[in-house]
Amino acid sequence: MTFPSKLETDRLFVRPWRSDDIDDLYELCSDAAVMRYFAQVYDRGETELFLEKLLDRQSRNGFCFDPVFEKATGAFVGFVGLNRPGLSKPLPFDPCVEIGWRLHKRYWGKGYASEAAREWLRFGFEILKLDEIVAFTIPENIPSQNVMKRIGMSHDPQGDFKHPSLPNDHPMAMHVLYRLTASDWLVSKTHAL
């Protein structure tokens, strides 16, 4: 599948991952504030493996949590996008397409994550014709859940789950699940007009 050729918003644009994005990605993933709600920050080697995974999924699916840039400056803001999780242990709601985000701290509080995410929802529902997009995080990650709510997703408490990649008793194992169906997205989009 080819990458969406034109994905942009008023203030941002998205392009496919490249192997020379490594320094930007490392700066992002080694920042303790950005990674506060993850099990660990990444060292250089872990970031290289992560980028390999992003590039591999991008070539197979056409997208994978793609890099986002500020139009005004061309600066790397972080990543926002869709992903088909390919975990060795499946998620309870697989197969699914998730939406996710990770921005440099200097770009928080500007509406960038929600702005890019709304464009990815449009791409997911209009172009990929998905029936549903999900998102998940740990209960403590309120900023991320606020983005989910802002873009029209709803918490599905019955879907909350322990992440299969973490040990059952890990303090970050528990995750909350948010969902948005294509029909609910269409209704919210119509009401926004």
Ligand SMILES: CC(C)(COP(=O)(O)OP(=O)(O)OC[C@H]1O[C@@H](n2cnc3c(N)ncnc32)[C@H](O)[C@@H]1OP(=O)(O)O)[C@@H](O)C(=O)NCCC(=O)NCCS
């Ligand atoms: C999750 C994360 C992307 C949220 O970032 P964020 O800046 O709070 O979210 P948005 O980009 O949607 O911005 C919304 C904020 O910008 C403000 N804002 C300022 N100017 C704005 C504008 N022009 N348009 C819209 N919102 C604007 C909004 O009021 C809102 O602030 P508030 O939360 O204080 O009400 C960010 O905290 C992050 O990258 N965290 C680390 C990684 C992470 O945890 N990822 C999620 C893993 S599941």
